[in-house]
Amino acid sequence: MVTSSVTATTFLRGYLRFLREAGWDVTLVCDDGPGVIELAGASGVRYEPLHMEREPSPLEDARSLVQCARLLRRLRPDVLVYATPKASLIGAVAGWLVRVPGRNYELWGLRLETSAGFSRRLFALLERLTMVLSSRVIANSASLAQRVSALGLNGGREVFVLGAGSSHGVDTERYSEEATMPDLDADVKAMLQRSPAPIVGFVGRLHPDKGVDTLIDALRICSQRSVAAQLLVVGAQEGVTLDTGIEGPIPIPVHAAGFTQEVRPLLRAMDILVLPSRREGFPNVVLEAGAMKVPAIVSDATGCVDAVIDGVTGVVTPVGDAHALASALETLLTDPDRRESMGAAARAWSEEAFVPTAVWRLHSDCWAGEGGVR
Structure with missing residues (x-):
């Protein structure tokens, strides 16, 4: 689960196919948008649309939560993986309500770090709730894991960092001086x-x-x-x-x-x-x-x-x-x-x-150790 289709099409290319070929039965859940259906089709995975507002919106968030819980009851996943703030909050709550065995929070940053006052307190509360309801928290950098612990957001639980960090590594064939690419505008x-x-x-x-x-x-x-x-x-x-x-x-x-x-x-x-x-x-x-x-x-x-x-x-x-x-x-x-x-x-x-397949394998193996059956 991620909030936006843009996140899915930007960060999950190759990842979804890798997971399927590694033995997972994969369903991608995110808001509908350009390219996401094509991404799922090309990756050989299912796609389930779920509208989520990026900014706090109590009424819309409640609707998304109910729809997510219904979706999870129908899918009955062994493992639920969520990243980005809104998808993670909704996924953690819905996953806990329907008792998904493995609820993995892929933490990619803390929005509260540049917030103040009421907003900071609210974001801290939502982060704590997401982490408490998750069976595992995986930060994408060591300093992020340390910051979570320093702020007490994890309730004293371990925050995992896999390898050298990063959510998905970097494709060094695509990102290369010698790669074929469009000319500069x-x-x-x-x-x-x-x-x-x-x-x-x-x-x-x-x-x-x-x-x-x-x-x-x-x-x-x-x-x-x-x-x-x-x-x-x-x-x-x-x-x-x-x-x-x-x-x-x-x-x-x-x-x-x-x-x-x-x-x-x-x-x-x-x-x-x-x-x-x-x-x-x-x-x-x-x-x-x-x-x-x-x-x-x-x-x-x-x-x-x-x-x-x-x-x-x-x-x-x-x-x-x-x-x-x-x-x-x-x-x-x-x-x-x-x-x-x-x-x-x-x-x-x-x-x-940061070879992508190595990074993906670290995450896949970590999820499989928490309620995963492949």
Whole structure:
């Protein structure tokens, strides 16, 4: 179970087929949307639509819960696996009500980390409820598991981390400099060619949680230090407005490429990926960039800190510290050899620790040990 069809089509390609071929009888449950029926068909699994509102909506959530309980009574699964906040809450409650033997919460992040006041207390309550009603909690990074325990959300129960973390690894054949992929969009290519400066990339929602403001401030400091760069931003606008450039002794152009399902040509164009996020679970884009030999500078926020080996495949800087980020940027922007060596190390780490089939097998075996019959 996941909340959105977009999550299913983005993260479960290959995973569903792997599970079926590993001996599971699989049913995918999520909201209806483009591509999800085709995904299920191509994977050889069943699909059951279940509408769930992403934001809190008591009446709609109650309807979804009743429908989920009815669905589970009909399917009678041995194992229920849920990820994303709303699907996990509804799945945990419904699974507990109908006594599904194995209820596995795949925890991909904590929304409460960037919330405050009543919202934070509410999200904490819902997380505790989800974890208490689950028979197993699997965090996708070590720092996320530690954060859950520090906040007391797990009631003292163990939170599992499998392998090096990540929800599904990275396909190093698809994410490769040598892979066949579309050409870079002509307009974006033209924008980037206006400057010979190295390209700093950001990929993600343009939301305050992602720390885009810290990145802009850091690049402004780089400009003051006469460090040349240009910024390529990939993602949908969600509350953060970008200017077309950063003024200073050496102006830094800002290119907004918008949202795209095909990010590989854009990653290939980057020299450095920056993710100054304030919270994550395990940022897949860092693995994707690394597989394409692009080193990353990340914050030390939950999840982000697990996505690089500091000083080897990338650099970790404190959350919200624009000066520290500027220093890391200056080091890599002015040293192409170091960028290259870190990129090569990031590719090697992806191939060693995050092969999708190995990650999927860890999760499959874990579920089978908790009420699973295959």
